[in-house]
Amino acid sequence: MSSKKMLITGGAGFIGYHCTKHFSKDYEVIVLDNLSRKGSGFNLKRLMEECSIIHEKVDVRDTLGIDEIFKRYGPFDVVIHLAAQVAVTLSVVDPRRDFEVNALGTFNVLDAFRRFSPGGLFINASTNKVYGALEDITVEEGKTRYWADNFSGIDETRNLDFHSPYGCSKGAADQYVVDYGRIYDLQTVTFRQSCIYGTQQFGVEDQGWVAWFIIAGVCGFPVTIYGSGKQVRDLLYIDDLVKLYEISIQKRDILQGGRAYNIGGGTACTMSILEIVEMLREEGLDFRISFDNWRPGDQKVFVSNNNLVGKELGWRPKIQPAEGVKRLIQWVKEHQDLIRTFFQSGFDNKGFQTVGRNLL
Numbered sequence: 001m002s003s004k005k006m007l008i009t010g011g012a013g014f015i016g017y018h019c020t021k022h023f024s025k026d027y028e029v030i031v032l033d034n035l036s037r038k039g040s041g042f043n044l045k046r047l048m049e050e051c052s053i054i055h056e057k058v059d060v061r062d063t064l065g066i067d068e069i070f071k072r073y074g075p076f077d078v079v080i081h082l083a084a085q086v087a088v089t090l091s092v093v094d095p096r097r098d099f100e101v102n103a104l105g106t107f108n109v110l111d112a113f114r115r116f117s118p119g120g121l122f123i124n125a126s127t128n129k130v131y132g133a134l135e136d137i138t139v140e141e142g143k144t145r146y147w148a149d150n151f152s153g154i155d156e157t158r159n160l161d162f163h164s165p166y167g168c169s170k171g172a173a174d175q176y177v178v179d180y181g182r183i184y185d186l187q188t189v190t191f192r193q194s195c196i197y198g199t200q201q202f203g204v205e206d207q208g209w210v211a212w213f214i215i216a217g218v219c220g221f222p223v224t225i226y227g228s229g230k231q232v233r234d235l236l237y238i239d240d241l242v243k244l245y246e247i248s249i250q251k252r253d254i255l256q257g258g259r260a261y262n263i264g265g266g267t268a269c270t271m272s273i274l275e276i277v278e279m280l281r282e283e284g285l286d287f288r289i290s291f292d293n294w295r296p297g298d299q300k301v302f303v304s305n306n307n308l309v310g311k312e313l314g315w316r317p318k319i320q321p322a323e324g325v326k327r328l329i330q331w332v333k334e335h336q337d338l339i340r341t342f343f344q345s346g347f348d349n350k351g352f353q354t355v356g357r358n359l360l
C-alpha cells in the first residue's frame, strides 16, 4: 500500500471513476461518495474489482462525517473534490438542496482540508457556468451552429456572472477554493470545466449530454433538443482531464495561494448539438428528435480559452471529438443491457425529469 494518500469525493461518479482508477496506482485512495447518482454503484463495483481502494458512503453535507474522514484517514496529500449536484435543471427545481450539496458541501470538505490536511493540494471541479449566459457576445447563426468571428474562447479575465442556482452554488464553491488558497496560503486550484465526456458516464438529458445522445442513439430512446441545437461547446475527453489533474499534482507549487483555470477542448474541439447528432448518424446511430424551449442560462457558444493553463501548467488537450466519440459509442454498445435496465427502473424514456429526481 502506498504511503501517499488521496481523498476523492464523488469518486464513484463519471470523472471520479477515472481519477480513482488512475491515481490508485500511486496513492492510497479513499473514495467518498453517497452513491446518489444512478450508475455510481456500478462504477464503484468495478473500482472495487479493479483497484485497491476504500469506499466511505458519506454525504458532503454531513460536516461531522467529513471531519471524521479526515481524522481517520488523513492527512491527505491530495483532495480531488468532485461530489456535486450536477444539473442546472434540478437546481431550479430544488435550489436549497443544490446549495447545500454544492456550496455547503464544498465548504465542508475545504474547511476540513484547511484544518486537517493544510500541507496537501485541493483540486476542485468547477464549471464554465460561472461565466453566465454570455449574452453580450455577438454570435452569427450558421446552418448548423452559432459562431463568433475571431473568437478565441473565454479566458479567466471574463467577469464572473453566476446564472441559475447551480451557477451560484458552484460559483460560490469556486470562489471559496480560490480564496482559501489566498487567505490561508494553501495549495488550491479550481478548474472551470467545459463539457467533459467519456466512458463510465451515465449521461442523462440534463447532464452529460454527449453521453446521453449516444445512449439514446444506441438504445433507441427519443431525445429532446432544447433551443435550436446550434449551441456550440468545446468537448474534452476524460483522459485529457485526468492528465491535467496529474500535471497539476506534479506542478503543485505553482498552485500555492490558489489558482483558477478555464479548461475545455478549446477551439480545436468544438461541436454543436446538431453536428454531434450528424456525426452519430454517420456512425450508424438512429434518432427520434423533438425540439423544446431554451434552458435557463444556456450559452449559445461556450469555448474555453486554454492559454493560461497551457502557459502555467503546460497542459493541452490531445483527443479530438471524432476519436473520443468513437470510444464512447463502443462503451455504450458494450453496456447497453445494463444502461437499458437503469432507464427501465425509474427512468422514463424521455430522460431527465425522472432521472433527475433520482439524482437528488
Ligand SMILES: NC(=O)c1ccc[n+]([C@@H]2O[C@H](COP(=O)([O-])OP(=O)(O)OC[C@H]3O[C@@H](n4cnc5c(N)ncnc54)[C@H](O)[C@@H]3O)[C@@H](O)[C@H]2O)c1
Residues within 6 Å of the ligand: 009, 010, 011, 012, 013, 014, 015, 016, 032, 033, 034, 035, 036, 037, 040, 058, 059, 060, 061, 081, 082, 083, 084, 085, 086, 101, 105, 125, 126, 127, 128, 192, 193, 194, 195, 196, 197, 208
Ligand atoms: N461532466 C461534466 O461535463 C462536468 C463539467 C463541468 C463540471 N463538472 C463537475 O465535475 C464534478 C464531477 O462531475 P461528474 O460528471 O463526474 O458527475 P457525476 O454525477 O457522475 O459524479 C458525482 C458523484 O458525486 C456523488 N454525490 C452527489 N452528491 C453527493 C453528496 N451529497 N455527497 C457525496 N457524494 C455525492 C454522486 O453519487 C456521484 O457519484 C462535479 O462537481 C461537476 O459539477 C462536470
